[in-house]
Amino acid sequence: MRLLENISLIKQLEIVNRLAFFKEFSVAERQVLLESFSHLYLISAGRHAFKRFEQDHRLYIVLSGELCIYSRSEHQALGKIAPGEFVGEGAFIRHKERSTSAKALVDTIVLAITAEALTRLPNVIREKIKDQLILGMSERIAKLDAHIEQTQ
Template sequence: MKLLEHVPLIKQLEIINRLPFFSDFTLAERQVLLESFSHLYLVQKDKHAFRRFEKDNRLFIILSGELAIFKKEELSQLGKVGPGEFIGEGAFICKREHSTNAKALSDSILLTITPEALTRLPSVIREKIKDKIIEGMGQRIAKLNSYIEESM
């Protein structure tokens, strides 16, 4: 992953304004998040955002591109995540190592937030991020339930 350091704020805002993850955030809240509490990274195609068992507790929000999620072998893909979705929430919330691998299927830009940065965010922004994580995890549980029911 390569840190993107010189992306103008206006360009960053243009990207996140299109994503449902940030739909409940005001323009000022988006600006605070981007200016002070997050980092942008480029993950080139076929490179890993993170690997299984790595100790990296950042939350990754996909701004562009697509990542494949898999446990051991790339052939046994668990799923894909794209713009507006997030990964790494288990390590982010529980401060544990990653349980999966995440590899870019195309050049991808990720916004990262650390648990420490989350605690320093204004409470209204912090709560909106938490709400989005809960909502996303709920959608994943519903998807898994459907998958299990179809498999039986």
């Protein structure tokens, strides 16, 4: 994973403006988030964003590309994370080791946010991030419920 330092703020804003995760954020809020409290990383195809049991507690929002999530075997995918979706919320919220691994299927750009950075964000931005995490996690629960019903 390589830190991207040379992407202009305008280009970063163009990317996040397309994603549902940021639809409730004003342009000024998006700019504050990008300028001050986050980092963009490139994960080359076939490389890991993180591995199971690592102590990396960052939340990753996929801006472009796609990540594959798996627990033990790369051949048994648990799911895919597309642009506008996030991954790593368990380790981020609980400050525990990673329970899964994430690998880039194609070159993927992610926005990484630390818990410490989240606490320094203005309240309105922090609350919008939390709202999106709650919404995303509830959507995952609904998908799991549907999957369980289909297998019974």
